[in-house]
Amino acid sequence: MSRNRLRTVASAATVLKTFTASRPDWGVSDLAAHLGKSTSSVHRILSTLADEKLLEQDPETGRYKLGLALFDLAAAVPSQRTLQEAVLLPMTDLRNTTRETVQVGVLDGRHVVYVERLDSPHSLRFFSEFGRRADAHCTSTGKALLAYTPTSRLDRLLKGWDLPQRTEHTIIAHSALRAELKRVRRRGFATNRHESAVGVVSIAAPIRDQRRTTVAAISVAGPAERFDEHQDSIAQAVTHAALAASRRLGFTVAA
Amino acid sequence: MSRNRLRTVASAATVLKTFTASRPDWGVSDLAAHLGKSTSSVHRILSTLADEKLLEQDPETGRYKLGLALFDLAAAVPSQRTLQEAVLLPMTDLRNTTRETVQVGVLDGRHVVYVERLDSPHSLRFFSEFGRRADAHCTSTGKALLAYTPTSRLDRLLKGWDLPQRTEHTIIAHSALRAELKRVRRRGFATNRHESAVGVVSIAAPIRDQRRTTVAAISVAGPAERFDEHQDSIAQAVTHAALAASRRLGFTVAA
DNA sequence: CAGCAACATCCCGTATAGCGGGAAGAACTA
DNA sequence: TAGTTCTTCCCGCTATACGGGATGTTGCTG
Incomplete structure (x- = not known):
């Protein structure tokens, strides 16, 4: 934490x-009460944020909630814009090929943030999951990203990381996770088989930029029964889409 | 603007x-330079916001950009959650019926903010347009919302509103807009025919809650050539979906 | 229906946080 | 290599923000 910080802004x-x-x-x-501050101070912060449209106050109840200005800000988050342009066609191709939901995610510490999504034609999923964050250790996207995280950074992440168990299939031992990440690097793609939630299966591959840094991962997800029959061809399609996206970010295959 | 505001937070x-x-x-x-503040002050604000993950600093260039924490906040904006649940099935039905992109938007002053979206099976659109805001006066969603805005509030919005002309079809006269909104109320749906952009056509209908207040609008949009043949049936499907969504928010049809 | 409780809002004295000038260090360019 | 531009940091000064407590509103309960 920077020494030179504004405590009112932090509040x-x-x-x-x-x-x-x-x-x-x-x-x-x-x-x-929740924050351990006086009502005067909290009221000043809330009304200032409401003036800036980052919050809204319900005129009937006096209670505050998040405001629509946050959509504008979220829509303007820039790192996804370059990524968006790169993944446009590969995602569409992948969705049309597999008929499943396709997502692109980035790593944020020990979580994955899904920044792009294309629904399958027969999916009920909605934008509400946009920006959704999930555990990195038990999602295919997360494992695809962790697998290519520099060793020192991975060591720092793992230190003190008590891997949450989401299902009986979830990897919770550090050694098992390291072995799994090695397997991801060997195969070039990651899988999630009932690890984040029972019944959910997904396959992800890393997207690299011109510096060969893994910046995102693309995945296909769906119910287990549709995946089991075609895993090999789906894995191939996902790695193909990841390479196409990588190329569009300037990545070149080593000679 | 509230007198009791925190200027550091506002900054x-x-x-x-x-x-x-x-x-x-x-x-x-x-x-x-842009804000007319000293580099010391701006640096303190930027580094504090970066500590809070609302911004990120590129370690190579030193430049700042918006951070991923904004996705978490945008995903938590609450008024859309109840609305999301209400529009889930109606949107899916409408998308399956019309094979076009379906959106739900809310009014924010003189703009529409699209808070939900379902892509058509043959659309290239992406999440990047989530939370996108558009002019209210020349979109079907906007007109569906303005049509049911209380008169006093509409008067306040119109006062000083110089309606931007986006195409030659855009309504720019207040009297023409008022007449159009009257027509929307009579028909029960709004249309956008090349008003926001040439080639874009959409139809929207209002979604009401249990207090009969119009809280959102649902729309179908697509290229003009696919709409012209089926406008009547699309309009019927949209108003049907809007009513289904309204019912799920507790709206009852008057006896 | 009156009294009470809970809440948001506001005032004011106090002190500390935040401001900006200017210096230091790093990176880039001619 | 010197000059320029930028980010970061230090420090004296002052204006902002804090919290206690008062006020007003609304809803609840006996």
Whole structure:
């Protein structure tokens, strides 16, 4: 943490981040109690953020919630723009080939953030999962990204990382995860077989840029029964799409 | 603007909002010049926001961009959650019926913010347009929302609103817009025929909640040539989907 | 229906956080 | 190699932000 920080801005950021999907609205008093601050201070932060449209206040109840200005900001997150352009056609091709949901994710610490998505024609999924974050250790996207994370950085991530067990198939031992990541590097793709949730299977491959750095991963996900029959061909299609996307980011195959 | 505001927080919000799709990254010096502040002050704000993951700094160039924490916040915006659940099946049905892209939007002042989307099976569109905002006066979604905006509020919006002309078909006169909104109320749906962009046609209908308040609109959009043949049946499907979504929000048809 | 509780909002005295000038260090360019 | 541009940091000064407590509103309960 930088020494030269603005504590009022940090407090306001903390306030913003207290609004979550599971706790979408707060009153002045209960937020003050939650944060251990006075109602005066919290009220000032909330009304300032509301003036800036980052929050909204329900005029009937007086409670605050996140505001629409956040959509504008989320839509402007730039690293995904270059990535978006690169994955446009490969994602569409992959979706049309596999008829399944296709996603692109990036690593954020011990999580995956899904930044792009194309629904399968017969999927009920929605944009609401845009920006969704998931565990890195038990998703194919996460494992595809961790597999190519520099060793020193992976060591730092693993230190103190008590891998959450999501299903009975979830890898929870560091040694097992390291072995699995080695297997991912050998095969060139990662799989998730009921590790993040029972019934969910996915395959992911890394997307690299012109410096050969893995910057994202592309995946196909669906219910297990549709995958088991065609895993080899899906894996091939995913690695093909990942290479196509990589090429568009300037990656060249070694001679 | 509230008198009781935190100017450091307001400055930080201004900094965040300076990052846009068209200007996705800033250095300390050029942002300071842009905002008329000293580099010391701007640097402190930027590094504090980076500590909070709302911004990221490129370690090679020193320039700042928006951070991934914004996805978490955008995904947690609550008013869309209830709406999402309500529009789930109606959107899917509408997409399957029309084979076109389906969106749900809400009004934000003189703009529409698209908060849900389902791509047509043959669309190249992507999540990058999630949260996209568009003019209200020349989109079917916008007109469907403005048509049911209380008169006093519509008057306030129109006052000083110089309607931007996007194509030769765009409504730019207040009187013409009022007449058009009357027509929307009479027909129960709104249309956009090359008004927001040449070649783009869409049809939208209002979604109401249990208090009979119009809270969102659902629309189908596509290229003009696919719409012209089936406008009546598409309009019927859209109004049907809007009613289904409304019912799920507790709306009941008057006896 | 009156009293009470809970909440948001606001005022004001105090002190500390934040401001900007300017210096230091790094990287780039002519 | 010197000059330029940029980011980062230090420090004195002052204006902002803090929290206690008061006020007003709304809803609940006996």
